[in-house]
Every structure is written in C-alpha cells, then in structure tokens.
Amino acid sequence: MPHLFSRGTWPEARRIADTLRTETIGGLLLLGAAVAALVLANSPWSDFYQDLSGFTFGPAAWHLDLSLSAWAADGLLALFFFVAGLELKREFVAGDLRDPRRAALPVAAAVGGMAVPALLYFAVNVTATEGAPRGWAVPTATDIAFALAVLSVISTSLPSAMRTFLLTLAVVDDLLAITIIAIFYTSTLHLVPLALALLPLAAFALLVQRQVRSWLLLLPLAALTWGLVHASGVHATVAGVLLAFMVPVRTGLAEHFEYRLRPLSAGFAVPVFAFFAAGVAVSGSGGFGAALADPVLIGIVLGLVVGKAAGITGATWLVQRFTRARMAEEIGWWDVLGLALLGGIGFTVSLLIGELAFGAGSNRDEHAKLGILIGSLIAALLATVLLRIRDRHYRRIAAEESVDADADGIPDVYQREA
Known part of the structure; x- marks a missing residue:
C-alpha cells in the first residue's frame, strides 16, 4: 500500500497541475459570477435579474421551451459533467x-464526505415539514473550482499530492452526485425517450471508438442524446457523464x-450557471431571520462545515487504520483536516440539487441557497486559517518538489521515489 498522500508519478503530477491551473481561473470567474448575482438580486435591478433568469426560449414541440436559468442548469452543466466524466x-x-x-483513499474520502453531511442534514430535518428532508443531498457536493479559487486567493503552497487528492475527491464526488440526481431526483420516468437515447449514444460511442474527432458528426449525436434524456424525465446532465464514458482513454481522444x-x-458553463443560480434576495422569503431559523439552512451549514470535515477526515483515518498504510512523512492530520474543510466548499452541484429538491424559486430553495453560501463561506474561512498556519511547512515541501539538479525536466524527488 503506498503512503497516504504520496506524490505519485511525475507525468500524473504534471497533468494534474495543468488541470488545476484551468480550474483555478474558472473558480475565480465562478466567484465573480456568484457575487454579481447576489448584488443584482439585492439591488434596484432585481426585477431585471429575475426577468432575465425567467426569459424562455426553445422549441416547445420538443419540450425544450426552457428559461435561461433552466438552460444553464440542464444544458451548460451537462458540459461540466462531460468534462468531469x-x-x-x-x-x-x-x-x-x-x-x-491508490484509488482507495480518494474514493473512501469522497464517500465519507458525502455520507456524513447527508446524515447530519437528515438528523436536523427528519421531523421538519414541507418536504425539507428531500434536501438531504444538498450538502454532499464539493466544488473544486470554488475550492481552488480560495487557495488562489490565500496563496498557500499546498503540496501537489494534496491538490491531486482534492481534485480526485471532487471528481469522484461529482460522479456520486450525478448518480444521486439520477436515482433520487427523477420524479417521472418516460421509458420510450430514455430507450431512444441509447441510439445516438451508441452512434456516438461507435464514432469515438474509431477516433472520429469531427464536431459536425459528434455534436448532433451528443445534442440528440441530451434532448432524449431530458425528455425522459432523468436530469439531462446525466447525458454528459454517459457520453464521457463512451470516449476511449488510452488512444488520447479523452x-x-x-x-x-x-x-x-x-x-463559461459553470460561471453562467452560478450567475443564474446564486442570485438569492437576502431580504426575501420571509426575511433573513426566518431563513436562518429554517432547519433546511441549518442542516446544510452543518453538513458542509462539520459533516464534510468529519466525513473526509474520518474516512482517511479508516483507510489508514484498516489498510495499515502510513501517512506520507511531510503530511499531518492537521493538513488532512484543512483539506477536508476545503471539501466543505459546495456550490455548483449543491445549488443544482437544491433546485431539484425544493423547486427553483421556492422559499425552501432560496433558504437552501443561503445555506450553501453561508456554509461554503464558513468552511472557506476555517480552511484559510488552518492552511495559512501550515503554509511555511508547505513552502518547504514545494521547494523540495521544484529541485531539478540534472536539468532533465523531472524534479529529482520524483526520480528518487520512482
């Protein structure tokens, strides 16, 4: 069993670094979009914002006459889940x-980081009324872009192994989230369009297996698959994951x-979704005080802050306990806790699940949005404090990883561990 949070291979570390750079930029755009939405929703232009979100277009005959906010949630997030897949x-x-x-740790941490927040939320809301327990999955998601944006803002030198772990945990988290959406948030199921969706999906799979890269051929098939999955009653973002799993990996097409x-x-896709989803009027829905007293909000905040930290840290401890794996020498349990707190920054998928659980624009959905924002902010602040305290230690590790004595392009620390 490898050491927990070991560096892994240099090609993988380099690829992860490239991925994280893109996600960090995206996270900053996501933050900007969320702030803009909150400002507009609580300004004299709030009516314009609501009208823009509700503007409807699309072919009604195909049941695709959707609002802009629905196009963002159902359409743009399908692209997000395609990339995650x-x-x-x-x-x-x-x-x-x-x-x-190596897979055991991030998978176990993702499962623990979803199970404990769900249980905490359900414990708070089990006796609540008006369908509050339906939101049990809201605090289970980790938003990697938001978490990396926080890391960028606080400028901490988190070791590459821990960044890799955070990214992998979030990706597994996304897959589990889309599975939850497909199983628990599909209210009506139409089997005919779902069966028909298999035809363009199979055609897409056949083309990509033959290394076809032409968007003129692939995009219509992907759009048709998405449309039929949408018509089936299953959330259309599921189509993104199904299409991604058809793409071969070893040939380089993925x-x-x-x-x-x-x-x-x-x-683009995630910031636009955030712009339409995060615009909650703080003074609306019975007032800010009423929102804070809602067990939905309380359960979400506890789930994101306490549940995520306990679930991820606890699962990591269990992996170490039952596999007898040792922690990498440079990593301590305070570092794991800091990473787990970062996992409590939920946004994109949490907002989506909140809309599915309570109905977009409902009072409970508005309270859920506030809970997501407050919980993510608290988790981000706690993670910031802990990771900044440890930053001198991280800078030493980063300096060691950057050493390249023989100028072959590969840091010596990876060659020593190979």
Whole structure:
C-alpha cells in the first residue's frame, strides 16, 4: 500500500497541475459570477435579474421551451459533467488511480464526505415539514473550482499530492452526485425517450471508438442524446457523464476532448450557471431571520462545515487504520483536516440539487441557497486559517518538489521515489 498522500508519478503530477491551473481561473470567474448575482438580486435591478433568469426560449414541440436559468442548469452543466466524466475515466483507466491501492483513499474520502453531511442534514430535518428532508443531498457536493479559487486567493503552497487528492475527491464526488440526481431526483420516468437515447449514444460511442474527432458528426449525436434524456424525465446532465464514458482513454481522444472543453466548462458553463443560480434576495422569503431559523439552512451549514470535515477526515483515518498504510512523512492530520474543510466548499452541484429538491424559486430553495453560501463561506474561512498556519511547512515541501539538479525536466524527488 503506498503512503497516504504520496506524490505519485511525475507525468500524473504534471497533468494534474495543468488541470488545476484551468480550474483555478474558472473558480475565480465562478466567484465573480456568484457575487454579481447576489448584488443584482439585492439591488434596484432585481426585477431585471429575475426577468432575465425567467426569459424562455426553445422549441416547445420538443419540450425544450426552457428559461435561461433552466438552460444553464440542464444544458451548460451537462458540459461540466462531460468534462468531469472524462477526468474520472482517465484517472481510473490511465492515471495513477488505476492502481486500486491508490484509488482507495480518494474514493473512501469522497464517500465519507458525502455520507456524513447527508446524515447530519437528515438528523436536523427528519421531523421538519414541507418536504425539507428531500434536501438531504444538498450538502454532499464539493466544488473544486470554488475550492481552488480560495487557495488562489490565500496563496498557500499546498503540496501537489494534496491538490491531486482534492481534485480526485471532487471528481469522484461529482460522479456520486450525478448518480444521486439520477436515482433520487427523477420524479417521472418516460421509458420510450430514455430507450431512444441509447441510439445516438451508441452512434456516438461507435464514432469515438474509431477516433472520429469531427464536431459536425459528434455534436448532433451528443445534442440528440441530451434532448432524449431530458425528455425522459432523468436530469439531462446525466447525458454528459454517459457520453464521457463512451470516449476511449488510452488512444488520447479523452485527453483531446478534455483539453478542448475544460476551459469552456470552467470559464463559461459553470460561471453562467452560478450567475443564474446564486442570485438569492437576502431580504426575501420571509426575511433573513426566518431563513436562518429554517432547519433546511441549518442542516446544510452543518453538513458542509462539520459533516464534510468529519466525513473526509474520518474516512482517511479508516483507510489508514484498516489498510495499515502510513501517512506520507511531510503530511499531518492537521493538513488532512484543512483539506477536508476545503471539501466543505459546495456550490455548483449543491445549488443544482437544491433546485431539484425544493423547486427553483421556492422559499425552501432560496433558504437552501443561503445555506450553501453561508456554509461554503464558513468552511472557506476555517480552511484559510488552518492552511495559512501550515503554509511555511508547505513552502518547504514545494521547494523540495521544484529541485531539478540534472536539468532533465523531472524534479529529482520524483526520480528518487520512482
């Protein structure tokens, strides 16, 4: 069993670093979009913001006459989940996580980081009324772009192994979240369009297996698959993951698509969704005091702040306990806790699940949005304090990783561990 939070291989570390740079930029754009939405929703232009969000267009005959906010949630986030699906498949097929021993930690941490927040939320809301327990999955998601944006703002030199762990945990988290959405938040299921969706999906799979890269051929098939999944009653973002899993990894096609689409996902799709989803009027929905007293908000905040930290840290301890793996020498339990607190920054998928659980624009949905914002902010502040305290230690590790005595392009520390 490798040491927990060991560095892994140099090619994987370099690829993860490139990915994180894109996600960090996307996270800063996400922060900007969320702030703009909050400002507009609580300003004299709030009516304009609501009208813009509710502006409807699309072919009604195909049941695609959707509002702008719905297009962002159902359409743009399908691209986000497509990229997440590509990343997950690459990790487990060609990355360091093809080794089950290395995969055990981030998978266990993702499961623990979803189970404990869900249980905490349910404990708070089990006796609540008006469908409050339906929001149990809201605090289970980790937003990697938001978390990396926080790291960028506080300028901490988090070791590459821990950044890799955070990214992998978030990707596994996304897959589990889309599974939860498909199973628990599909209210009506129409089998005919769902079965028909298999036809363009199969055609897409056949083309990508033959290394076809033409968007003129692939995009119509992907759009048709998305439309039929949407018509089936299953949330349309599921189509993004299904399409991603069809793309072969070892031939480099998945890497090609990810390279092309990740900037579009991180730099456009997710910020636009955040702009339409995060605009909650603080003075609305019975007032700020009423929102703070809502068990939905309380459960979400506890889930994100306490549940995520306890779930991720606890799962990591269990992996160490039952596999007898040792922690990497430079990493301590305070570092794991800081990382777990970063995992409590939930945003994109949490907002989506809140809309599905309570109905977009409902009072409970507004309170859920406030809970997500407050919980993510508290988790970010606590993580900032802890990681800044440890930053001198991280800078020493980063200096060691950057040493390249023989100028071959590979830091010597990776060659020593190879």
